Amino acid sequence: MPQGTLRVYLGAAPGVGKTYDMLAEGHRRADRGTDVVVGFVEDYGRTLTRRMAEGLETVPRRTLTYRGSAFTEMDPDAVLARRPRLALVDELAHSNVPGSRHEKRWQDVEDFLAAGIDVISTVNIQHLESLNDVVEQITGIRQHETIPDEIVRRADQIEFVDMSAEALRRRMAHGNVYPPEKIDAALAHYFRAGNLTALREIALLWAADRVEEALLRYRRDHAIHEPWHTRERLLVALSGGPEGDTLIRRAKRIAARGAGGEFLAVHVRPGDGLAGSSPHLLADQRRLVEELGGTFHTVTGDEPARAILALAREVDATQIVVGATRRSRLKQLVRRGMDEILIEGSGDDIDVYVVTHAEAAHGRWLRRHTRTRESAPDDGSDGS
Structure with a gap:
């Protein structure tokens, strides 16, 4: 029946x-x-x-x-x-x-x-x-x-x-x-x-x-994998470092500009199980995310950028916020940073914003993706 x-x-x-x-x-x-x-x-x-x-x-x-x-x-x-x-x-x-x-x-x-x-x-x-x-x-x-x-x-x-x-x-x-x-x-x-x-x-x-x-x-x-951006959704990538609080607050403020906007945070845990970040900082950042109305996600992967992009497409994210990678000039020459991999892999449907750690506290953004969105940060001021 x-x-x-x-x-x-x-x-x-x-x-x-x-x-x-x-x-x-x-x-x-x-x-x-x-x-x-x-x-x-x-x-x-x-x-x-x-x-x-x-x-x-x-x-x-x-x-x-x-x-x-x-x-x-x-x-x-x-x-x-x-x-x-x-x-x-x-x-x-x-x-x-x-x-x-x-x-x-x-x-x-x-x-x-x-x-x-x-x-x-x-x-x-x-x-x-x-x-x-x-x-x-x-x-x-x-x-x-x-x-x-x-x-x-x-x-x-x-x-x-x-x-x-x-x-x-x-x-x-x-x-x-x-x-x-x-x-x-x-x-x-x-x-x-x-x-x-x-x-x-x-x-x-x-x-x-x-x-x-x-x-x-x-x-x-229906096996539709391309994002359908029915609302602004930001995914902030957290390494577990001290810059996380700044990234979380900035992501929240950008999401709040659009009606129905929301934000999520993700930390990629190494596949080998070794701790690469401070568990105390991550715990504090999880609480901050939840206090601000976001959701915190932990995924496992040996390639953090790929894992972040996979989650971004799974949750239909419109933008990714990430802290600039601090590497020596030699390392920059021989190996791409996570921000570069994110920008390359984001395609035309996800914007990527890279925030330098030292400048973030002063409200200055480094835009690394040229695609324009109405809710994107403007000439550098986010109202703070």
């Missing part, structure tokens, strides 16, 4: 219209002849959402008693028995009442998918497990209902339901999200403009990363 497909409407905050869009898609599918049922929808008394649910077959809910109170939940057994082509299931991160088939609603959805039923669901960014602490820092509210990121990441399709902070606050003020008695408190606390803007940015970045994962998977599946 073929696995069902999962489509998730992702939002930055309650009220952006995820459930409404899910129901609208259900109507479109039903109009085209698809067998659609509502497994569970929570309208929170929102008139427009309730109206959108009209006309769609709804599987009756199940009533459970817990601690002397009655609760209604989705009835997964009834949905499985009905076997629709498509089930609409709201609030993927919901925790079921004890005594239910599963602890979490996403587990019910996995049963539907295994049975060959397609599912459309909804989730807000604050319910993703990896972002729980970040959202609490921003809003002051800890979400107790969470879902593993991987469940959402492996959805066949994710649609980001976007709305500006100002538009959502207007929708809130007009009574389209919460009842009148809750509006003022919501606008003054969780739905402050700053909170909503931050949540929206987090959601956009998370969704962008998921899109990039799909792009990398596509390139891998």
Whole structure:
């Protein structure tokens, strides 16, 4: 039996219209002849959402008693028995009442998918497990209902339901999200403009990363080895020497100039296992990279330049930042430095910037690659 497909409407905050869009898609599918049922929808008394649910077959809910109170939940057994082509299931991160088939609603959805039923669901960014602490820092509210990121990441399709902070606050003020008695408190606390803007940015970045994962998977599946520069990505090469801190900070500043830019750091460990650099310096540089929002990579290879170029193409880097090689004039005559090998091997798709160690602290760059990029360092000043 073929696995069902999962489509998730992702939002930055309650009220952006995820459930409404899910129901609208259900109507479109039903109009085209698809067998659609509502497994569970929570309208929170929102008139427009309730109206959108009209006309769609709804599987009756199940009533459970817990601690002397009655609760209604989705009835997964009834949905499985009905076997629709498509089930609409709201609030993927919901925790079921004890005594239910599963602890979490996403587990019910996995049963539907295994049975060959397609599912459309909804989730807000604050319910993703990896972002729980970040959202609490921003809003002051800890979400107790969470879902593993991987469940959402492996959805066949994710649609980001976007709305500006100002538009959502207007929708809130007009009574389209919460009842009148809750509006003022919501606008003054969780739905402050700053909170909503931050949540929206987090959601956009998370969704962008998921899109990039799909792009990398596509390139891998189709044996496409040439970089597709969908965003600026800098790779800074660290030898483990004292110049590393300067290179890391410079790479971070260049990456920050472009929207969505990011940076990575790499240290090439000798293939013979012999330590060629200070482990204490490398440990400090790893911490600095992570503090600045980058990622640290260690690879093994006897030819550092080749290993760096291989990683640059693997991660789709647009630029490589490397410290100038300090060698005697005699060594320069008889053997090429790593910077020269990087420049030669980078081709037309990766820029290489070589920073002299003594000059780097004063903000002077030595440009060794002639190809021009909009985000490249200009006449020598990086704003520091």
